Structures are given as C-alpha cells and as structure tokens.
Amino acid sequence: MTKTLPGTRLPGYSSVRHDVGTALTGFLDAKEQTAPGAELRYLTSTLRGLLSGGKRLRSILCVCGWQAAGATGELTAAIRTAASLELFQVFALVHDDVMDDSDVRRGQPSAHRALATAYTDSGGPLGRAEAHGMGAAVLLGDLALVWSDELLHTAGLDPSRLAQVLPLVADMRSELMYGQLLDLQTTGRLTGDVETALHVIRYKTAKYTVERPLQIGAALAGATQPVLDACSAFGIPLGEAFQLRDDLLGVFGDPVATGKSILDDLREGKATVLMALAVQRASPTERMTLRGLVGRSDLDEDQAAQVRTILDSTGARQTVEEMITARRDAAFAALKKAPFPEAATAQLRQIALAATERQT
16 A cells, blocks of 8 residues: 555654645646536545645655755745655555555545545435446546646756656656555465565655655756765665554554554555564464454454454564664665765654654
8 A cells, every 4th residue: 555654743844845735736726727627626626635634755855855966945846846746646545545445545535435425425326336436536546647747847847857857757657556566466465475575665665755756856956876876775765664664553553643444454465564474473373363364354353453463472563663673774874875965864864763753
C-alpha cells in the first residue's frame, strides 16, 4: 500500500504545506471553471477531499531538495512542482485503494467508497454502486495523473531545468508502478522471504516517497551529480525506514492517529518484512496460526490479536524496530557527507526523525 507520513507534524514547513495547498486549490478551481460540464465536479470534489489530508511529505522533500542544491529566493516554480507531486500521490492512493479494496484513506472513506455513496445519493441503483465506485475511482486516479503532468509543465520552469527534471519524474513513475506490481504479486503469499519484502518497499516507497522528490527538487535548482547522489544516499535508507515504521503502524498503530484500520494489512495478507520475519522464526504451531489467519478478509480483532502476539513473541516486531534505527542512522551518516547547505541538512535531519519516530 502506498503510504502517508504517520501521525506527526513535520517541523518548519507549515508555509510550504499552505502554499502547496493554495496552488492545488487554484489549479482545481481553474479546471472546474473551464470544464465541459458540471459532471466533472463529481470527481473533483472527491479529489479535493483527498488533497486536504496527508502531511505533504513529498512536497516538503521536493522543496528540501531545492534548498539542498543551494537555491534561494523565489519559490513559485518549486511550489507548483511540489504540488504536482501531490496530485501524483493522489493518483497512486486512489488506485492503490481500488487494488486493495480499502475502506478508509486519511481518516475518511476511500475514493471508490465515497464515489459509490455519491452515486446512490444521486439516485443511482444500489446494485450498481460498488461497480460504479470502482470505475469512477479509476477515472479519478487517471485524472489526477494527467493533471499532475499538466501542473508540472506549467510550473514556470525554464526549458533547461524542465529537461533535467523530466527524466527523474519518469523514473519515479515507472518505479512506483513496478513497486505496486511487486506488492500485488507478493500479497497473500505468506513466506519468510525478507529480501523480497525489502525489494518491494525500496520501489513502492523508498524511491518514490523520499529519493525522487528530493532529487526532483534539487534538479529544479540545477543540481550537480554529487548532490543528486547525496539525495539518494540519504533518501533510500530513510524511505525504507519510513515504510518499515508504517508497516508496524499498520498492525500495532492507533487508527485515530494513522487514519486507517489496523486490520487491513492483515486481512490483505501484505507480505511485509514484519510478517516475513515472523514466518521465518515461528514454531510450526505459530506458523499454522499465521497461515490460517493472515489474508482472511473476515479477520476480526480477536484473531488479529493472536497474530500480533506471534509478531511479538518471535521478535519480529523488535527486529523491525532495530532495522528502522539502523536505516535512520545510515541516513544521518549520509547527511554528514552530503554537500548540502547547513540549514538544509538540519531540516532533513528533523524530517528523518519525524518520519521514523516510534509511536507503537
């Protein structure tokens, strides 16, 4: 599943969050005013709801990358580029929720659920609601993807900067699709293959959530290759730590803080590092329990508690905590060597702490 930053505020970037939100609102307002019909608002109202949530991690990292490359001054083009990443994120979230058949996103009904309800509220037959919601959500995701590209191309970048940014954006998009495919292929297959689970999170989260937004921001400022490489050296371990934390929160977290159920990952049978470690270490009886419960669409809280007990007793949960710490430390070590301005380094360190702090 594609993730958002677990319940904590990122320090020092409230103005970026605000400015990105303003850019998105202005863009959608213009789209609705020039739409061929009022029907488009049926989709854009749902899109606005999704864009109102989240911590804007990718936007903030994009601006951090711009600063890490030594840029100062007028932020308009960087803000609009960062806003385009938020539209791409919504595309990914909407399609991800369709694939996972998730009910909740960012503390509210997922797009396909919201669109199904809107359909019946407008007089559509109840028997068609689910199919309509899924189909409309696919279209909404497609629309967000197209508009993310349009917003990027109208961000005000000069041709040389746009030429440097576009290959990174293309790589990010392809890597996310690859990561999502890997996620689909491994979901429901309960194995002890930790390396494959790590490979999935590198592509579905680490590169897309941290590395590429940083590099895209740096490219906006004409970054040299050493700066781009430093973005990778910091971004990959931090992105992996971020996903490992989110996997823990997906099973042990507080739904009020995370905005999503703590049963979804277990019901879907997500092939996380946490689960792979437990399968590796479980006794035959524990392994039988895991195979009998994980992946059940009707898994209840009592059954989930049995799974959590095994995740604890095998040491899987603690090992994931140690992996998070090791990757965060690797990100900090990369920062010490990075050719970034001191202020950018300090902000990135704060972001790393916020994205990986223990909350379970």
